Amino acid sequence: MDHTKLEKTENVQAKEPNLKRVSFWFSLVFFLVLLTVGLLCFILPQETFSENENRVLSTFRPSDFSGLGDEHFQEDFESFLTDQFPGRENLVRLSSGLKYATGTRDIGGVYAGRNGRLFLQVTEKDASAGKWEDREAALNAFLDAFPELQTDLILVPPASALYAGELPAFAYTFDYPARIGQARAFARTKDNLNLIEVESALQNAKEQGQNLYYRTDHHWTFYGARAAYCAYLEQLGRTPAAGDALPVSEDGDFYGTLASKSMLPVDPDRLQYSLLPEGCTATADGKEIAVYHPERLEGKDHYLFFFDGNHAQMELHGKGQGSVLVVKDSFANAFLPFLLSDFETIHVIDLRYFSESLAEYLSAHPVDRVLILYETGNLLTDLHFTKIAFGLN
Amino acid sequence: MVFSSFAFLLLFMSITVLLHWVLPAKWRNPFLLLVSLIFYAYGEQIYTVVMLVTIGVDYLAGLWIGALEQRPDRQGLRRAVLIGTVILNLGSLCFFKYTNFLLQTVSDVFGYTVSLLKVAMPIGISFYTFQNLSYVLDVYAGRTRAQKNFIRFATYVALFPQLIAGPIVRYVEVEEQLVARRVDPEKMAQGIFRFCVGLAKKVLLANQVGLWASQVQELRSVQDDVLLAWLAALMVTFQIYFDFSGYSDMAIGLGHMLGFDFPENFHYPYEARSITDFWRRWHMTLSGWFREYVYIPLGGNRHGKARQVFNLFLVWFLTGLWHGAGWTFILWGLYFFVLLVLEKFVWGRFLDKAPAFVGHLYALFFIVIGWVIFFAEDLPSLGQWLAALAGAGAGVGTQGLYFALTHALPLLAMAVGSTHLPRLLFGKVKEKCGVRGGFALCALGTVGLLLLSVAFLEADTFNPFLYFRF
Incomplete structure (x- = not known):
C-alpha cells in the first residue's frame, strides 16, 4: 500500500540530494538526545521523595544491575526511569492540561469542576452498599460491647454533595443519600448510637457565603469544620463555646492534594485558622506536640498545620468539661481544635494507624462519650474502620 | 520490553540504532541477534530458551528439507520432516497457549476439577x-532456499521490531534484506517519523480510550444502559485499532531505522465497505498468512462450494483461536466466517451495487459488534452486552451523558484519525511547504508527538498517595 509513498521518497531523493544530509543530522541528533535523556536519569542527582505524590520515588544504584535477569528487574528499572525522568512533573502537567483542553473532566481520579473547584472522584463502585454493611457490622460489635457508652456518628457529606452545582456536567459519584439513609436506619436500631446529620448546618453556612471545602484539597475548611462542630455541640444540648470563633489569619498558596493528584493548573487555596484557645496541650503517641504547626504553612501540605498531620493516638487537654473519645479520619484534624473550648480531655484514635484494641484503650481511658467522625466517602473506601471491633467478641 | 517503555525509548532503541548504524555490514546481523535476545530475555527470562530451541529446530529442519529437495527417492522422508517440524512448532504454541484453556474446558464439561498448569505464555x-512456519513451508514448497547461515536465520526470527506484536513477516519478504541492506539516513528519518506516529497512536489514543473503556465497563457493571453499552463498544473499537496499528507502525518504523522494509499491516480498515474488504485491510499479514498456508493448500475455492465453505470455516476457526484461548475468540472468528460466507454467496453482489455509504455503515456495524464479541470477558457478559446494545438495559442514565460529553472531541478525532483524511491533509500541507519545509514539518510533528507521548507515559505512572505512607 505504501508504494506511492516510497516512490515519492525516491523521486524526492533524486531531485533534492540535500535531504540526505538533513535526514542524517536529524536522525543522529534524535537518537543522541534520547540517549542523553536516558543517561541524565543516572547522572543527575536522584530525587528520593515526591511531595506532590507523597511517596518515595524509585532510585537506582549501579549495584542494582546485579538484579538484571530478575523477574522484577524490568518493573523496578522502568519505575526508576519514569520517576527520575528530567522535568517529570512538568510533563505530567502538560498531559493534564491537554486532557482538560480536549474535554476530559476526570484526571487522575479528580473531577475538574467549575470555578476551579476540584473533587475527589468516589464512584458507586468504590463506595457501594456492601461496603457500608461491612462497616455497620464492625460498628455494631463495638456498640454492643459498650452498651452504656453514648456514641455519636458524624458522616461528613462529600464536597460533591454540597457543591453539586460545581461538579462537571453529569459527573457521577457514589450514592451519598442512600448511604446516609442506611446509616439513619441503623442508628434507629441502636439505643447508644446517635447519628448527627450535619448537612443542613453546612448548607446554611454555605448560603452565608462561606467556603466549606478547599478547592484544591479534599478536606473541609475552617468554616466547614466550624459548622459541623456547632451542630455537634447543639445535639449534645450545649452551647458551642467556640461557635463564633473567627479565623485570625489566612495563609496563601495552598495547593492541596487534589491539585497534586490532577496536576491541573488551578489557583491556590488559602488556609484559614484560629489559634484559640490558648494554652492547650497535646500528646501524640506519647510525645508532646503542639496543636498548631505554623511552620507547616511554609511547606507543601498546609493541612498539616493541625497537629502536624495524623497520629495513631492523641490526647488533648482543653478548657472545657468532660471527656470524649474521637475515632476519626483526617477531617477531624480541622475540627478537633474547636472541641478544645468545650472538653477537658479529648482522646483521639485514628484507626488507619492504631494497631491496638480500641476496647482495651477504652478500658484504660474511660470517657463520657464517643464521637466517630469520618468523611462519608473515606469511611466507605477505607478498609481500616473495621478495626474498631478489634479484640471484641 | 515494550516499545512504549522508557527503557526501550531512551536506552535500548537509541543505543541499538546508533551502533547498528556504525557497525560494518558483516557485524550487523550478529549484533541485531544479540540485542534482540537481550530485548526478549529482559522481559521473558527463561522463555528465551523456548524461542532459541524453536529457532534451532526450524533451522535444522530447513536445511534437511532443502537437502532432500534434489532426491526424488526421499520425498516421503522430506514430507515427514516437514510434518514433524510443523507439529513441533504448533505443539509448542498449543502447549503454552491452549493447555489451560483445554483443561478448563474439560473440567467445565465433565465436572472434574483439573488443576491448571502454572505456565505463562511466552x-x-x-x-x-x-x-x-512460513519459512519451513516455503522451503518445502520450493519458494525459497534453506538459509545455511544460522545467525541470519536466527536474526530473522528474533528480530526485535516485529518479535512480539507483528507484523508477521514472511521469510521470503526479508530474505534479501538479511543478506544485504543499506542503512540509509533518509529511510531512517522516515522510520523515526513512522515510529513516533505509532507511539502517539498507542500512548495518546489507544491507552486513553482504553482507560475510558474500562471506566465505562466498570459503570456498566453497576448499572447498564444502551448509551453506556454503545460507548464501550465504540471505545474498544478505537482502542484495538490504534493500539495494534500503532504497534505495527512502530515496528515498521524501527525496521526502516535498521534498513528493513516490513510489510504493511493495516490499510484504514474502518473505511471498509464490506467485511470481506475489512479483512483485506485489517492485520493484513495474518490474513495473508492464513490464505497462503491454510486456505490455498486446502484447495481454496477450486473444489466446489461446499469445500470452499469448509475451508473458510477452518481458516476462521483458526483465526479466532489464534487471537486467544477462549470461547469468545472462537466465536469471534466464526462470526466473521458466517459474514464472509454470506457476503460471498448471498448479499455481496447487492453490496457492491449499493451506494458507498450503505456499505460503510453495514461494515462498521458488524465490525463494532465483532469487537464486542472480542472484548467480552465471557459468554454470559457478551450476552448482556449485546442485549444492552439492543436497548434491553435501563433507561439512559447521566453517566453515559457524562462520558459522551467529556469525550466527544477525542472520539470524533479518533473517528477521523482512523480514515485516510489526516494523511491526505498532512500530505497537502507538506507539499505546500516544499521539500525541505515538508521535512521540517515532519520533524517538528515527530518531536511534538514524542514529547506528548512521553508526557502521557509519565502521567500514567503519576500515583499520588493521599495519606501518610505506611
Missing part, C-alpha cells in the same frame, strides 16, 4: 511460530 510466541 510473549510473541503466536507471532514467531507463524514466521517460522
